[in-house]
Amino acid sequence: MKTYKKVLLAIAALIIIGLVYVATHAEKILLNSLKSYPIKIEQADLNDYQYDFKYLAKLLDVGFPAIDRYFPEKQRLESQKRILDILGDKDADIYTFELELNRYLANFNNSHTQISVKTEARPIYPYIIYTSHNKWFLLDIDKRFGDKQIGLEIVAINGQSVEKIEKELFKFVGAENKISRQAELRYRQVYRKPIYLKSIGLITDLTDNLEITFKDNSAITLKPQKLNEINFYDNGILKHPITEPFYSKPYFYKIYKEQNYAYLQFNHLYDKGVILDGMKDYLKPWLRPLGSVYLKYLFSKKKASGPIVGKYNPEYPFFKDFLTSMVKDLNSSGVENLIIDLRYNSGGEPNLGTELAYFLSDQERLKGLDWYAQGSDFTKYYFPRIYDDIVKKYPQGFSKDELLLFNSGSDLFKTVKDADSLYYIPKDRPIFKGKVYVFARFTTHSAAAMTTTVLLDNGLATVIGTNVGNNPTGPSQYTPYKLPKTKSTGSISSAYLQRPNKDAGDLLEPDFWIEYSVDDFINNKDPFLEKALELIKAPQ
Structure with a gap:
């Protein structure tokens, strides 16, 4: 009997140790256990860099939609041969690997098709640029150079024009439109990496x-410096009293009754339902129970923590409940204008954008985006529910390489009207019938860009800003991968989208083009808000 008790105590101790380990390491375990499509490379004489590059090239061949349209096969093969030769050189290192893979991916010009390579920080040039209206400006610099040239336009570097330099650096960054490529130059810091x-x-x-x-x-001469030796002025962070970004909150609003408007900052298209549902697509099956336990623990807290910070609002766990409360408040206050700020929104679940549109329209049928995917093993692996929909929709069979319509946009609200859906909203919802303005720019990505498109194409909102981070028509959908040797991570596009207004073109063109200037950042001015208030005050 004593032995039996000892065994039970030992088991209990192991369980407790396991629970403690899970509580402290679950985030790392889950983030390191995202799906990555299995590909075998049948070539024994490759080094790690060559192997990983071949893996990524094959992954794109099988997963990227309409790949030949964006990066023709002949050009791909030529580029692959050249890069394999470079990576096979005895002097090739992790920095060479990063540069060459970025060069290859840039050919796709796609914001969802990226890589992140872990490297030790090297010396960089101690200045920061901002691009506005296709010009480069000095936004920040190491304090030892003083601040008198901050805000000035840069016209040349080492005797070469900025236009020429930008064109050459675009060969290492990929995005669907020019202003987004300029943003990628800054985000990836390629303009200051030697x-x-x-x-x-x-x-x-x-x-x-x-x-x-x-x-x-005037001119300044810079030499590369270690990051810990650079002391910037920290310009470039907007601290406007109304529109300052609060990334820790996925959504919040405030009413300015005297000015006749409300301001909604919508930073992430996530809520409790989206987070739980997302495990089914992105997490390996054997880890989903662990994910459920860990998320239940995180949801039990009064404040969001861990990986759900900024993606979960404990006060309103479900976005549709937040919208119900907000719209009731707006209607009772009598304000006639709503500003929706999507500038800080990197994406998430498109159905939350549909929920938002449903509270802004009394029409029961509007147009959404058409979604296409390949009926391939790749789709089956990453998105089994989409693959099952394709099989049901095409019982006569299909080609694995063919782009197939799996989700028609003919009825935008079909999901929110479905009583069995996670996103169901009763028909008697409160509706805001005032004027809606959307702030969007190149930092508005993925599902947030889709939301902007849906509101614009259906005439539900006036859009103020620039082109968004990814075009409303073209390859999209975040699909993660992890390279087998270097463990570098990234994503590729795996679906193809078609905007509701097919005549509007591939680019999202705002109703009013507005960009920040360096002066705006330095003086905390928001030209987007200024334009919206100008329109609100103008005679209708």
């Missing part, structure tokens, strides 16, 4: 100086 500047011939050695020339003919 290895990229050497690759385009701007410098000959990784320690060479950069001479930056401004429009007023």
